[in-house]
Amino acid sequence: MSDLSVRFFGVRGSIPVPGSEFTAGGNTSCLEVCAGDTRIILDAGSGLRVLGNERMAKGPRHSTILLSHLHWDHVCGLPFFTPIYVPGHRVEIATGPNGVMPVEAAIQSLFKAPFFPVDYSQLGGTLTTRELRANDRFEIGDITITMAKLNHPDPVYGYRLEHAGQSIVYATDTEHYSCVDPTLKKLAAGADILIYDSQYTPEEYPSKVGWGHSTWQAGAELAKAAGVPQLVLFHHDPGRTDGELERIERAARTYLPGAVAAREGMVLWARDAERAATAA
Ligand SMILES: [Zn+2]
Numbered sequence: 432m433s434d435l436s437v438r439f440f441g442v443r444g445s446i447p448v449p450g451s452e453f454t455a456g457g458n459t460s461c462l463e464v465c466a467g468d469t470r471i472i473l474d475a476g477s478g479l480r481v482l483g484n485e486r487m488a489k490g491p492r493h494s495t496i497l498l499s500h501l502h503w504d505h506v507c508g509l510p511f512f513t514p515i516y517v518p519g520h521r522v523e524i525a526t527g528p529n530g531v532m533p534v535e536a537a538i539q540s541l542f543k544a545p546f547f548p549v550d551y552s553q554l555g556g557t558l559t560t561r562e563l564r565a566n567d568r569f570e571i572g573d574i575t576i577t578m579a580k581l582n583h584p585d586p587v588y589g590y591r592l593e594h595a596g597q598s599i600v601y602a603t604d605t606e607h608y609s610c611v612d613p614t615l616k617k618l619a620a621g622a623d624i625l626i627y628d629s630q631y632t633p634e635e636y637p638s639k640v641g642w643g644h645s646t647w648q649a650g651a652e653l654a655k656a657a658g659v660p661q662l663v664l665f666h667h668d669p670g671r672t673d674g675e676l677e678r679i680e681r682a683a684r685t686y687l688p689g690a691v692a693a694r695e696g697m698v699l700w701a702r703d704a705e706r707a708a709t710a711a
Pocket residue numbers: 444445502504505604666
């Protein structure tokens with residue numbers, strides 16, 4: 432029996448940030464969740480480019496990408512995901528309704544002049560899209576996925592990925608408002624790892640109400656309420672330096688010992704979450 436794991440290719444929110452102050456990771460949202468041969472990509476931010484290079488070198492030749500939503504920072508890696516240009520590669524992109532246009536039309540519009548030189552109709556690989564329902568539950572290979580609609584200026588979806596009694600929840604670009612979100616508490620109940628939007632500090636949040644993002648403190652409260660041992664602070668503000676991120680991580684650990692800031696290249700195993708929380 433294989434174990435569930437997650438690898439981080441992009442951890443930044445809003446826009447990629449290169450620079451020596453941002454070594455925790457400058458690329459925007461992109462993760463890979465694995466269980467045995469099943470590999471699911473979550474979001475297509477700029478981190479997707481590196482994952483695409485890896486897939487060209489080692490496979491697999493079939494990629495499934497689940498998008499939380501279609502904001503730029505979550506799709507800007509798609510035009511630079513090499514498999515979509517190469518015959519023999521298949522890429523499926525799935526997400527929930529965006530309230531404006533069918534998902535296929537939205538993805539097509541990313542490959543259009545005058546914004547990009549390669550038209551959707553000229554992609555060499557096989558690219559397909561699938562529109563999910565807001566509260567869908569379905570399987571991809573050995574992983575069962577449950578969705579929930581979260582709180583953001585445009586519709587955004589959280590994903591719970593389960594395999595062999597282990598589970599990882601991905602909830603980014605969501606605002607907590609004044610109490611623990613009951614929808615998220617239900618989605619995350621009893622999970623091993625919660626990856627959560629921590630764009631703002633509690634001090635910054637009052638001037639950002641309604642912008643659709645959350646804080647490490649709201650993440651810690653949610654993790655406690657849902658009984659999740661390991662909280663992963665994610666979607667770091669583009670201005671957040673390595674030093675600030677370390678301070679935030681320390682503060683979060685006083686609330687929840689298993690809190691950790693997401694960093695590019697990091698790999699976490701669901702089976703280790705409990706131990707990581709008690710050993711911290
Ligand atoms: Zn975002």
